[in-house]
Amino acid sequence: MVEKSVILIVDDVPANVQVLASCLKNDYHIKVATDGLKCLQLVAIKPTPDLILLDIEMPGMDGYEVCRRLKADQETQKIPIIFVTASDQEEEEEKGLQLGAVDYITKPIRPSIVSARVNTHITLKLQHDKLMAMAMHDQLTGLYNRHYFFDSADKKIAEAKRHHYPLSLVMMDIDHFKHINDQHGHAIGDKVLQSISQMIKAQCRDEDILARFGGEEFIALFNHCDMNYAYEKAENCRQIIETTALDDLYLTCSFGVVQMSADCDSLENLIKQADMALYQAKEGGRNQVVCADNCLLQEV
Ligand SMILES: [Mg+2]
Incomplete structure (x- = not known):
């Protein structure tokens, strides 16, 4: 109705x-x-x-x-x-x-x-x-699209700086996604993207901005959240994805987490740092969450 x-x-x-x-x-x-x-x-x-x-x-x-x-x-x-x-x-x-x-x-x-x-x-x-x-919105997954993400993330970052509250960003990428498309076809690939999007979304709050960043890559901005919280969220998503079968397929995701800091307080830098952490997660064997180096310098 x-x-x-x-x-x-x-x-x-x-x-x-x-x-x-x-x-x-x-x-x-x-x-x-x-x-x-x-x-x-x-x-x-x-x-x-x-x-x-x-x-x-x-x-x-x-x-x-x-x-x-x-x-x-x-x-x-x-x-x-x-x-x-x-x-x-x-x-x-x-x-x-x-x-x-x-x-x-x-x-x-x-x-x-x-x-x-x-x-x-x-x-x-x-x-x-x-x-x-x-x-x-992204038509396939229903998540926000990249354009919206860039538009609204800048505002959230400015607010967090002005009011001095923590903000974290997570980049995530489905491991070996190309295999899925190659071996099972694009229809299954699309279904995988939709299912994983929903699993990640279920872990986010309404005020978080979760977007499809590119092909099999997602990005989330967590307002009022420090690295520990963002790490926990990412780790929850990682475990849920790892243990949930999608038409007999078991998939995994890799995650890069960063918290805004004095040295890293622009969207461009946050994405760069989260992307580097994500790269380390891939290099380290995939299916893991890695926090960006700058987070280690902070007192938590
Ligand atoms: Mg009157």
């Missing part, structure tokens, strides 16, 4: 909420806030709204201010907002659109207009979300 999109209705007058909700409740999951502050609190609670119908005239914080705040917050700025107002002044409409609203509906509310406009903007939102997901 496809999950219904979530619409947040914000209006201080219960009768207005009723009218709006009754036009939309069959097609959407409805949430309601009766003032601006409640709206700001509700958007932070999952499921996040796919669209907000926002009254302008409200006591306390008005709709314009709510819109300004939602657009200033990275977490909420992409949620489409439709203003709902009693005013049919052109300047008001212009102001709303300038603040970043996608549309403007005037009261009295006409149900067919509300549902038509909401449907249009929900369709656009879903299409946008789908395109974003496709641009961020």
